[in-house]
Amino acid sequence: MKCEAVLLAAGLGTRMKSRLPKVLHPLAGVPMIDWSIEACSQATKVKPYLVVGPESDEVQRQADGKCIFIEQTERLGTGHAVMQVRESLEGKTDLILVAHADMPLLRPDTFERIITCQSENSGPLTILTAEVQESRGFGRIKRDESGKIQGIIEELHATPEERAIRELNVGAYVFSADWLWENIPKLPLSTKGEYYLTDMVSLAVEQDQTVESVSVTSPDEVIGINTREHLAEAEHAMRLRINRRWMEEGVTILDPETTYIGFDVQIGQDTVVHPNTHFEGSTSIGEDCRIGPNSIIRNSVVGNRSQIEASVVEGAIIEEEVEIGPFAHLREGAHLCRGVHMGNFGEVKNSRLEPGVKLGHFSYIGDAHIGENTNIGAGTITCNYDGKNKNHTDIGADVFIGSDTMLVAPLKIGRGARTGAGSVVTKDVPDWSLAAGVPARVIRKLDNHD
Ligand code: UD1
Numbered sequence: 001m002k003c004e005a006v007l008l009a010a011g012l013g014t015r016m017k018s019r020l021p022k023v024l025h026p027l028a029g030v031p032m033i034d035w036s037i038e039a040c041s042q043a044t045k046v047k048p049y050l051v052v053g054p055e056s057d058e059v060q061r062q063a064d065g066k067c068i069f070i071e072q073t074e075r076l077g078t079g080h081a082v083m084q085v086r087e088s089l090e091g092k093t094d095l096i097l098v099a100h101a102d103m104p105l106l107r108p109d110t111f112e113r114i115i116t117c118q119s120e121n122s123g124p125l126t127i128l129t130a131e132v133q134e135s136r137g138f139g140r141i142k143r144d145e146s147g148k149i150q151g152i153i154e155e156l157h158a159t160p161e162e163r164a165i166r167e168l169n170v171g172a173y174v175f176s177a178d179w180l181w182e183n184i185p186k187l188p189l190s191t192k193g194e195y196y197l198t199d200m201v202s203l204a205v206e207q208d209q210t211v212e213s214v215s216v217t218s219p220d221e222v223i224g225i226n227t228r229e230h231l232a233e234a235e236h237a238m239r240l241r242i243n244r245r246w247m248e249e250g251v252t253i254l255d256p257e258t259t260y261i262g263f264d265v266q267i268g269q270d271t272v273v274h275p276n277t278h279f280e281g282s283t284s285i286g287e288d289c290r291i292g293p294n295s296i297i298r299n300s301v302v303g304n305r306s307q308i309e310a311s312v313v314e315g316a317i318i319e320e321e322v323e324i325g326p327f328a329h330l331r332e333g334a335h336l337c338r339g340v341h342m343g344n345f346g347e348v349k350n351s352r353l354e355p356g357v358k359l360g361h362f363s364y365i366g367d368a369h370i371g372e373n374t375n376i377g378a379g380t381i382t383c384n385y386d387g388k389n390k391n392h393t394d395i396g397a398d399v400f401i402g403s404d405t406m407l408v409a410p411l412k413i414g415r416g417a418r419t420g421a422g423s424v425v426t427k428d429v430p431d432w433s434l435a436a437g438v439p440a441r442v443i444r445k446l447d448n449h450d
């Protein structure tokens with residue numbers, strides 16, 4: 001059966017007290033709306049319709065291409081929000097999944113289960129419920145003695161007995177499309193001045209039709225976001241969910257409570273992640289790596305068997321068997337080839353370090369190329385910026401840069417060359433030559449076998 005999804009996101013989200021629209025607040029590094037869109041799209045295999053309010057430019061920009069926007073100009077409730085999609089969807093699909101865009105922890109397989117339940121039953125709709133202790137202000141599910149669903153009562157309108165009901169309306173429904181469009185105009189206006197989608201349940205019951213229900217797979221799915229406190233709760237639940245998934249895939253995570261893995265991250269088998277490690281943006285970590293503690297890896301690629309301790313890596317490519325840290329900073333365009341060693345207090349930006357380069361302590365390498373097996377002494381700096389331009393430094397293979405060398409770019413250090421400690425190198429150094437002094441001069445040719 002064909003199923004289309006409608007995600008409701010036109011609410012104001014006032015309880016967030018934010019200038020940013022609620023559904024754009026990040027969860028595990030991506031706007032929360034992305035989680036809902038992804039889950040719905042996975043379940044229905046088509047782009048969902050997203051009901052947005054007026055002044056929703058930011059949301060539309062963010063979700064552009066991932067869904068079809070429908071505007072609800074007046075916020076007259078969840079039922080009214082669904083009515084706005086009628087023109088686009090009437091006659092086009094068998095089933096309609098409706099979900100709230102502020103429930104990012106609902107899983108694709110939960111949506112699939114509601115869809116399957118509705119496609120296998122003759123009633124007009126299936127609802128998603130949860131039995132949890134905390135009521136969260138959700139609507140309560142009313143059943144008769146035989147367990148048949150009678151209606152959903154909003155907390156605002158509930159009697160104390162009804163409030164004591166622990167079965168909650170999570171806020172995801174699958175409707176038979178024809179029945180929905182035929183009956184949605186009959187929704188009554190509540191005393192709050194809204195058309196409640198939840199009243200579709202009592203409409204069905206009045207017609208002697210059976211309303212089916214499906215329960216959530218895990219209790220964390222009911223975390224809906226109305227406040228910043230809920231957001232923190234969702235972040236925590238999502239973090240543990242993501243971490244559990246990676247552990248299932250064969251990654252060791254020493255402390256899942258303090259390991260932060262984003263939506264768009266890949267991690268190879270037998271990698272060990274130490275506490276307080278953050279993998280952000282589009283990041284890929286290889287197999288058998290050891291990462292952390294206290295590391296941030298953002299939009300970077302890390303090859304197999306590499307080790308990174310207490311370091312920040314952004315926009316970098318790290319090949320296999322590289323050792324980094326503690327306290328290193330790799331920035332945009334850093335490329336460390338196989339077997340590079342980068343020790344404490346090093347910074348590398350927009351530079352390629354060929355295999356076997358060693359950069360042990362206190363160095364800045366920017367806009368440079370460093371040849372194979374070159375050793376960069378402690379305190380070396382590529383003076384790449386002359387106040388106007390960024391200049392390139394080219395250091396050959398098998399070079400030995402003495403401690404505290406200033407390499408004033410643009411500059412070329414030839415293959416096998418050496419610089420003396422404390423040199424300020426302003427002119428190119430030929431292959432196999434030793435330059436020293438301030439400013440540095442070539443003081444001797446070196447033996448090739450040196
Ligand atoms: C709703 C349900 C409640 C359920 C809870 C679970 C109704 C009447 N109540 O209550 O039974 O337990 O969700 O999450 O449906 N929205 C619009 N347009 C509107 C109003 C809301 O698009 O005019 C969107 C909101 O952006 C939000 C969703 O619909 O994503 C739910 O609205 P909200 O006001 O949060 O409803 P709840 O009071 O949480």
Ligand code: MG
Binds near residue numbers: 102224225226
């Ligand atoms: Mg809500």
